[in-house]
Amino acid sequence: xxxxxxxxxxxxxxxxxxRRERERADAxxxxxxxxxxxxxxxxxxxxxxxxxxxSERGGGGATPHDLTNDxxxxxxxxxxxxxxxxxxxxxxxxVFYEDFxxxxxxxxxxxxxxxxxxxVNLGVISVEYRPIAILxxxxxxxxxxxxxxxxxxxxxxxxxxxxxxxxxxxxxxxxAEGSAGLDDSTLNQMAEQAGADNVSSCIDNQxxxxxxxxxxxAASQNNIVETPTIFVDxxxxxxxxxxxxxxxxxxxxAVLAAGxxxxxxxxxxxxxxxxxGSSASQGR
Amino acid sequence: xxxxxxxxxxxxxxWPWLALVARLVLGGVWLAAxxxxxxxxxxxxxxxxxxxxxxxxxxxxxxxxxxxxxxCLGVLLVIxxxxxxxxIASAVLLAVFIVGIASAWARGLQIECGCFGGGGASGGDPTxxxxxxxxxxxxxxxxxxxxxxRPTSRFSVDGLLYPDPRTREVP
Numbered sequence: 009x010x011x012x013x014x015x016x017x018x019x020x021x022x023x024x025x026x027r028r029e030r031e032r033a034d035a036x037x038x039x040x041x042x043x044x045x046x047x048x049x050x051x052x053x054x055x056x057x058x059x060x061x062x063s064e065r066g067g068g069g070a071t072p073h074d075l076t077n078d079x080x081x082x083x084x085x086x087x088x089x090x091x092x093x094x095x096x097x098x099x100x101x102x103v104f105y106e107d108f109x110x111x112x113x114x115x116x117x118x119x120x121x122x123x124x125x126x127x128v129n130l131g132v133i134s135v136e137y138r139p140i141a142i143l144x145x146x147x148x149x150x151x152x153x154x155x156x157x158x159x160x161x162x163x164x165x166x167x168x169x170x171x172x173x174x175x176x177x178x179x180x181x182x183x184a185e186g187s188a189g190l191d192d193s194t195l196n197q198m199a200e201q202a203g204a205d206n207v208s209s210c211i212d213n214q215x216x217x218x219x220x221x222x223x224x225x226a227a228s229q230n231n232i233v234e235t236p237t238i239f240v241d242x243x244x245x246x247x248x249x250x251x252x253x254x255x256x257x258x259x260x261x262a263v264l265a266a267g268x269x270x271x272x273x274x275x276x277x278x279x280x281x282x283x284x285g286s287s288a289s290q291g292r
Numbered sequence: 293x294x295x296x297x298x299x300x301x302x303x304x305x306x307w308p309w310l311a312l313v314a315r316l317v318l319g320g321v322w323l324a325a326x327x328x329x330x331x332x333x334x335x336x337x338x339x340x341x342x343x344x345x346x347x348x349x350x351x352x353x354x355x356x357x358x359x360x361x362x363x364c365l366g367v368l369l370v371i372x373x374x375x376x377x378x379x380i381a382s383a384v385l386l387a388v389f390i391v392g393i394a395s396a397w398a399r400g401l402q403i404e405c406g407c408f409g410g411g412g413a414s415g416g417d418p419t420x421x422x423x424x425x426x427x428x429x430x431x432x433x434x435x436x437x438x439x440x441x442r443p444t445s446r447f448s449v450d451g452l453l454y455p456d457p458r459t460r461e462v463p
């Protein structure tokens with residue numbers, strides 16, 4: 009009796025163990041299956057992603073001539089051939105990172121536009137415009153990149169003065185964020201208005217898209233994370249309060265402060281004009 | 293019969309369906325975020341750089357792999373494969389994002405999260421953006437936590453591979 013019970017118990021235990029082993033083997037198989045499917049899915053996604061990345065246009069390609077090493081366009085009395093330039097005054101360097109889709113850049117331009125034009129003409133300041141494209145998401149057609157490319161086209165073909173007119177026209181006609189932006193033929197009409205009537209293929213083919221990519225990348229590496237970002241004499245211009253954009257008062261103050269350290273005549277622009285006028289004639 | 297249906301068993305019955313919804317929401321968000329980034333990986337690199345948390349040599353690698361990782365998680369969640377593992381990975385990634393955004397906020401950086409593409413560049417005051425981004429990510433983290441806790445859900449590949457009596461009994 010006890011022997012038989014023992015035998016039965018042994019049989020049950022063996023059966024239970026076999027069942028457990030079978031279940032463990034099943035679980036292992038299922039785990040392997042899951043692992044294999046996951047691996048396959050990951051491989052497919054990574055391969056597809058790599059193909060997408062490879063097909064994307066990168067930087068490089070043609071570069072507009074006379075661009076600075078930082079992908080900037082120098083707008084100065086010298087580069088536009090101003091005849092009002094004050095001799096003996098070293099212009100204060102202003103650097104302006106801009107995105108033609110950026111409303112704050114537009115507001116900045118509206119405030120400082122005439123001040124900049126006047127002081128560049130006099131040679132009191134020089135502005136290095138660094139167009140970048142960080143707001144492609146704000147239009148359905150990558151307007152940021154296309155507008156920056158068009159600006160490089162105009163500069164490459166007609167120089168700094170035409171670039172600056174085009175730049176003004178771009179801001180005056182800035183499309184709303186979230187819209188389709190302006191199409192290439194509109195950009196071309198605006199370029200013609202700015203004096204560049206030979207850039208339609210440059211705009212259509214985005215000849216300088218590589219430059220735009222490189223410029224944007226370079227700005228990012230310099231920790232430029234927003235537009236407008238403005239430097240006067242190497243110092244970043246801050247707004248009147250935290251989280252506000254700087255305006256004309258901040259720019260004018262910073263230019264005066266920087267100019268006081270280097271310009272021999274009085275730093276006031278009006279005095280400089282008078283004093284510079286006479287020194288210019290003496291120089292000749 | 294109806295008397296026997298306690299609150300707990302109601303949750304048991306409803307859970308696989310709730311988990312399905314959680315899976316689809318979380319997976320959908322991953323897919324949307326990955327798809328928005330994959331078309332412009334350079335913007336993704338810029339967004340990573342804008343946080344100033346990743347060492348320079350790794351920025352590019354992180355910027356390029358993030359959209360791929362997000363799409364992988366999204367696909368696995370939507371089809372319901374290796375759900376617990378994927379839920380845990382999602383929770384970890386979301387926690388990293390939350391820490392990143394909170395740290396950008398705390399350091400006074402003026403950036404956009406770049407969560408759904410974009411290069412991390414911001415216009416004006418970013419505070420409202422940070423708050424909303426963190427709230428959204430915390431919500432998603434809760435979903436990921438629930439899925440990691442009880443991954444059993446309807447219409448999942450896991451359900452086909454691991455026949456679970458509980459899901460089979462559900463009408």
